[in-house]
Amino acid sequence: MTGSRDSIAAAFDRRATTYDRNDWHVRYAERLVALAAPDPGMRILDAATGTGLAAIAAARATGPTGHVLGVDISVGMLTRARHAVTASGLTTVDLLEADATALPHLPGGSFDLILCSAGLLYLRVQAALREWHRLLKPGGLVGFSTMREGFPAAAGLFRDLAGRYGLALTDPAAPLGTPARCDRELRDAGFVPAGTVTETIRFSRTDLTDAWRAHTQGPHHDAVAALGPERTEKFRAEYTGALARLLNSDEDRVLDSEVIYAFGRAARPEAHAPLPAQLAETERPGHPA
Numbered sequence: 001m002t003g004s005r006d007s008i009a010a011a012f013d014r015r016a017t018t019y020d021r022n023d024w025h026v027r028y029a030e031r032l033v034a035l036a037a038p039d040p041g042m043r044i045l046d047a048a049t050g051t052g053l054a055a056i057a058a059a060r061a062t063g064p065t066g067h068v069l070g071v072d073i074s075v076g077m078l079t080r081a082r083h084a085v086t087a088s089g090l091t092t093v094d095l096l097e098a099d100a101t102a103l104p105h106l107p108g109g110s111f112d113l114i115l116c117s118a119g120l121l122y123l124r125v126q127a128a129l130r131e132w133h134r135l136l137k138p139g140g141l142v143g144f145s146t147m148r149e150g151f152p153a154a155a156g157l158f159r160d161l162a163g164r165y166g167l168a169l170t171d172p173a174a175p176l177g178t179p180a181r182c183d184r185e186l187r188d189a190g191f192v193p194a195g196t197v198t199e200t201i202r203f204s205r206t207d208l209t210d211a212w213r214a215h216t217q218g219p220h221h222d223a224v225a226a227l228g229p230e231r232t233e234k235f236r237a238e239y240t241g242a243l244a245r246l247l248n249s250d251e252d253r254v255l256d257s258e259v260i261y262a263f264g265r266a267a268r269p270e271a272h273a274p275l276p277a278q279l280a281e282t283e284r285p286g287h288p289a
């Protein structure tokens with residue numbers, strides 16, 4: 001996790017109105033839901049729901065007898081989520097301002113499925129996974145997505161150039177950045193790893209117009225804010241120039257990013273629930289990372 005809870009919430013408040021302009025956010029969240037393949041009637045928690053992308057996709061899958069609770073700490077993101085839920089016409093989604101790593105008012109065993117799309121890098125991973133383990137019914141599934149270590153390339157370029165400004169930024173994707181690390185975190189929290197899917201997601205050139213804003217208002221916000229306006233502007237000009245050159249010389253390297261979708265079961269030893277069909281044919285736990 002990088003940054004304090006308040007600074008993360010404030011950074012996403014600032015990003016909220018433009019967040020859904022990045023089409024890859026939508027595809028990334030919807031792919032997690034598709035892989036988890038929720039059944040009609042399921043009760044689902046969408047942790048760090050943001051603008052509600054996964055929550056809405058999950059509610060469509062679970063139908064009128066299902067229920068989805070989306071929780072987030074950013075009021076700005078939740079406001080966007082509320083608009084999106086209203087626009088969708090869905091009546092089975094509730095949204096709650098809360099820390100997804102501590103939901104003590106919710107009883108254990110409340111959910112069949114817990115999803116966290118692109119959110120775990122902002123959370124204390126073990127605190128989150130253990131809380132979700134408590135909240136899942138026995139046999140329930142947790143699924144999260146994360147960038148593979150070193151991706152996206154535009155973020156690596158940002159960190160490299162930040163070094164010239166005295167900022168030693170680490171890769172926020174590193175702690176969960178391989179299938180083996182995802183499985184280890186799941187196991188440490190009491191889950192039985194239930195498969196990882198590693199895929200490439202392609203950004204559009206339009207997505208990258210938002211790259212500076214995403215980096216400076218994301219995990220590294222506090223570090224960059226400390227540079228002051230003049231040095232920040234110099235850094236911005238240097239970064240956007242270098243990114244444009246890299247895009248022209250090696251478009252695929254910039255636009256293609258490897259992502260991991262990881263799943264775990266809160267299974268009792270005697271009650272292993274079957275995997276969704278989408279996961280049954282994919283990478284198995286123990287896959288070398």
Ligand SMILES: C[S@@+](CC[C@H](N)C(=O)[O-])C[C@H]1O[C@@H](n2cnc3c(N)ncnc32)[C@H](O)[C@@H]1O
Nearest residue numbers: 012029048049050072073074077099100117122
């Ligand atoms: C990159 S966004 C992902 C949003 C959404 N899940 C998606 O797929 O588009 C990360 C979200 O995590 C939220 N977040 C960060 N820390 C949180 C916490 N402790 N509890 C709940 N939400 C948190 C942020 O406010 C932000 O909306």
